[in-house]
Amino acid sequence: MSDRVLAQGRVAVITGAAMGIGLAAAKRCAARGMKVCLADLAGEDLDAARDAVAEIAPGGDASVLAVATDVSRSADLEALKNEVYARFGETALLMNNAATRTGGKVMGPREDWRHCMNVNFWGVVNGVDAFVPAMMAQGTPAVVVNTGSKQGITNPPGNAAYNVTKAALKSYTESLQHDLRNTPGCQVSAHLLIPGWTTTGKREHKPGAWLPDQVIDVLVEGLGRGDFYILCADNEVTLEMDAKRIAWAAGDITENRPPLSRWHADHAGEFDRA
Numbered sequence: 001m002s003d004r005v006l007a008q009g010r011v012a013v014i015t016g017a018a019m020g021i022g023l024a025a026a027k028r029c030a031a032r033g034m035k036v037c038l039a040d041l042a043g044e045d046l047d048a049a050r051d052a053v054a055e056i057a058p059g060g061d062a063s064v065l066a067v068a069t070d071v072s073r074s075a076d077l078e079a080l081k082n083e084v085y086a087r088f089g090e091t092a093l094l095m096n097n098a099a100t101r102t103g104g105k106v107m108g109p110r111e112d113w114r115h116c117m118n119v120n121f122w123g124v125v126n127g128v129d130a131f132v133p134a135m136m137a138q139g140t141p142a143v144v145v146n147t148g149s150k151q152g153i154t155n156p157p158g159n160a161a162y163n164v165t166k167a168a169l170k171s172y173t174e175s176l177q178h179d180l181r182n183t184p185g186c187q188v189s190a191h192l193l194i195p196g197w198t199t200t201g202k203r204e205h206k207p208g209a210w211l212p213d214q215v216i217d218v219l220v221e222g223l224g225r226g227d228f229y230i231l232c233a234d235n236e237v238t239l240e241m242d243a244k245r246i247a248w249a250a251g252d253i254t255e256n257r258p259p260l261s262r263w264h265a266d267h268a269g270e271f272d273r274a
């Protein structure tokens with residue numbers, strides 16, 4: 001499937017494309033001969049990313065578009081869609097990837113929580129609302145990739161707001177794919193990309209982390225198989241360990257343990273011994 005979607009001449013739209021995983025995805029799409037639209041907050045990072053992607057794209061500047069977009073604003077996504085369709089005429093890949101880590105603890109500032117939800121959850125919904133009807137109407141194979149997080153599945157203590165947004169996104173994307181696959185004639189599918197620890201932004205690379213390109217390798221392979229859940233390891237956490245952690249989190253319910261039992265003093269060591 002990825003051969004027909006991530007294909008020469010087709011169009012990729014990626015939010016949060018100015019750096020990190022989004023930029024790596026934009027570069028990979030350009031290297032495959034796709035036309036690429038990078039959407040991110042206005043600024044030097046977006047401009048530099050556009051130039052870097054245009055250097056890779058066989059069509060150069062003509063096949064790369066950068067659009068200043070705040071994903072938390074539905075009007076921005078509508079304008080982005082209009083610009084993409086006016087310039088390139090279609091969308092094969094919509095990657096809803098922009099996110100913020102502002103948010104914080106359970107009783108943290110509500111303004112930060114709302115911002116986190118508006119970007120990480122509503123930003124994706126805005127992308128789907130603006131693009132998916134047009135992608136379905138194209139009548140060609142197309143995919144929506146929403147970038148989730150293991151934190152939305154195993155809920156580690158620390159940034160409760162971020163975890164909530166990614167848990168909501170997982171649930172939403174599952175329902176989206178259910179609806180798409182039950183829509184007669186629909187050639188659009190949705191996928192949840194779940195990166196591991198990845199060096200992104202302007203952070204220094206640590207040995208335990210993957211590089212964004214490794215996440216994109218897994219994404220391309222996963223789309224090629226038609227996988228919905230596209231789960232990435234990193235240099236510290238294997239896929240086997242992820243499976244154990246995910247099953248343990250579900251086991252908190254089915255085994256009647258307290259929530260987040262991996263971090264509960266009365267259950268210390270149980271997970272490691274399991």
Ligand SMILES: NC(=O)c1ccc[n+]([C@@H]2O[C@H](COP(=O)([O-])OP(=O)(O)OC[C@H]3O[C@@H](n4cnc5c(N)ncnc54)[C@H](O)[C@@H]3O)[C@@H](O)[C@H]2O)c1
Nearest residue numbers: 016018019020021041070071097098099147197198200201
């Ligand atoms: N890096 C990791 O370890 C990791 C792990 C799991 C999931 N993720 C997810 O991967 C995705 C990409 O993040 P990254 O790690 O590459 O981070 P990053 O900080 O390198 O990139 C995020 C991008 O999103 C943009 N952005 C933020 N708010 C925006 C808004 N309102 N509108 C438009 N763009 C906005 C930023 O400007 C930035 O360019 C995110 O969804 C993140 O939650 C990352």
